[in-house]
Amino acid sequence: MSTLPAHNKRVVLVSFVGKGNQPTPAHFAVRDHKDFNEPAHPPLEDGQIRLQTLYLSVDPYMRGRMNQDKSYVDPFVPGQPMCGSGVGRIVESKNPSYAVGDILTSQKRLAWPFQEYVVFDAETASHYTRLDPKTVPPQLISATIGWLGMPGLTAYFGMTDRARPKEGETLVVSGAAGACGSVAGQIGKIYNCRVVGIVGSQEKIDYIKQLGFDAGIVYKDKSKEQLSSEIAAACPKGVDIYYDNVGGEISEAVLQHINRNGRVPICGQISQYNNVEMAPLPKDLQSQLEEKHVERGWFMVMNFREKFAEGWAEMLRWANDGRLTCKETVYEGLENVPTAFLGLFKGDNIGKAIIRVSQ
Numbered sequence: 001m002s003t004l005p006a007h008n009k010r011v012v013l014v015s016f017v018g019k020g021n022q023p024t025p026a027h028f029a030v031r032d033h034k035d036f037n038e039p040a041h042p043p044l045e046d047g048q049i050r051l052q053t054l055y056l057s058v059d060p061y062m063r064g065r066m067n068q069d070k071s072y073v074d075p076f077v078p079g080q081p082m083c084g085s086g087v088g089r090i091v092e093s094k095n096p097s098y099a100v101g102d103i104l105t106s107q108k109r110l111a112w113p114f115q116e117y118v119v120f121d122a123e124t125a126s127h128y129t130r131l132d133p134k135t136v137p138p139q140l141i142s143a144t145i146g147w148l149g150m151p152g153l154t155a156y157f158g159m160t161d162r163a164r165p166k167e168g169e170t171l172v173v174s175g176a177a178g179a180c181g182s183v184a185g186q187i188g189k190i191y192n193c194r195v196v197g198i199v200g201s202q203e204k205i206d207y208i209k210q211l212g213f214d215a216g217i218v219y220k221d222k223s224k225e226q227l228s229s230e231i232a233a234a235c236p237k238g239v240d241i242y243y244d245n246v247g248g249e250i251s252e253a254v255l256q257h258i259n260r261n262g263r264v265p266i267c268g269q270i271s272q273y274n275n276v277e278m279a280p281l282p283k284d285l286q287s288q289l290e291e292k293h294v295e296r297g298w299f300m301v302m303n304f305r306e307k308f309a310e311g312w313a314e315m316l317r318w319a320n321d322g323r324l325t326c327k328e329t330v331y332e333g334l335e336n337v338p339t340a341f342l343g344l345f346k347g348d349n350i351g352k353a354i355i356r357v358s359q
């Protein structure tokens with residue numbers, strides 16, 4: 001067993017944010033084990049393992065967990081550690097199936113406590129994926145909760161199952177420089193599509209072009225009409241697939257250019273998450289989509305759980321072949337969870353936003 005520090009810090013949600021409100025740093029706090037009247041590292045019982053958290057992920061869906069009402073995921077419990085995607089190394093084991101040094105990561109279960117050290121019993125551990133060092137080199141460990149993890153798999157299934165790209169088609173991706181968007185766009189290039197990304201800054205256009213996107217459009221400070229004419233210029237043959245990460249006026253502008261039999265996987269609507277309700281599409285646009293037989297609908301990555309191994313294997317192959325990559329915006333330490341999370345709504349991250357909890 002490695003030497004354990006005298007602390008075991010965790011990040012808690014202090015109080016619900018509530019629908020229609022903006023989250024602020026005051027909604028989060030870092031607490032120590034003493035605040036919970038717990039030892040820093042309780043002795044393990046038979047079957048348990050202790051892990052040191054290496055990386056945690058902040059993700060836009062967590063905003064829904066900051067409202068009291070239940071959505072498709074349970075709300076966080078105020079005063080208790082937040083949880084989500086994490087990856088950690090086993091530092092102590094009382095379970096013969098797990099060895100010290102093994103690395104477990106979140107794919108199917110997004111319940112890793114936002115805590116420096118965690119204890120899992122055998123049942124909990126079984127929901128996490130053990131990394132094989134032969135296929136996952138050390139530099140990809142953080143990616144397993146990011147662009148090769150839940151968000152990456154979202155892009156994979158959104159593209160392969162819902163968008164079904166064909167050579168020569170035009171794909172538009174919003175939120176294109178983020179975790180899901182940058183992977184969706186690269187998959188579009190693997191399928192030989194023309195790929196156009198919509199992003200918040202020129203720096204992000206430069207980034208997506210490095211990834212192979214054909215063109216980029218900055219949406220900030222532009223009217224829907226301006227945006228619409230820039231989309232028309234970037235997509236001379238119209239839009240066959242719109243991979244929607246953001247919703248709102250950006251999506252309305254793209255949908256004006258969608259072709260007959262187009263596909264619109266709705267991955268997310270981040271522009272709406274701090275609103276009371278998600279704005280529906282204007283009725284005339286909705287009618288146009290119906291008339292053009294456009295397939296538009298939400299999908300949830302967790303509905304593809306049974307196929308994760310297949311998607312993960314293909315993405316790892318692409319990553320190891322140099323066809324798929326993604327930057328990470330790494331924030332140091334649990335103290336930076338609020339900054340990293342709030343930054344998602346301001347566009348602070350390029351690629352995947354990740355918290356490095358320990359080296």
Ligand code: NAP
Nearest residue numbers: 060154178179180199200245267268269270271300301347
């Ligand atoms: P991300 O794109 O890495 O980060 C969020 C990005 O969204 C920001 O960097 C920002 O980039 C953009 N953004 C923030 N506020 C915006 C606004 N008001 N209008 C337009 N763009 C805005 O996040 P991600 O993890 O890849 O998630 C992307 C989307 O996928 C989210 O909507 C998320 O909820 C969804 N998602 C869905 C599933 C599923 O199963 N369906 C799974 C994972 C994620 P800019 O600088 O470009 O504004």
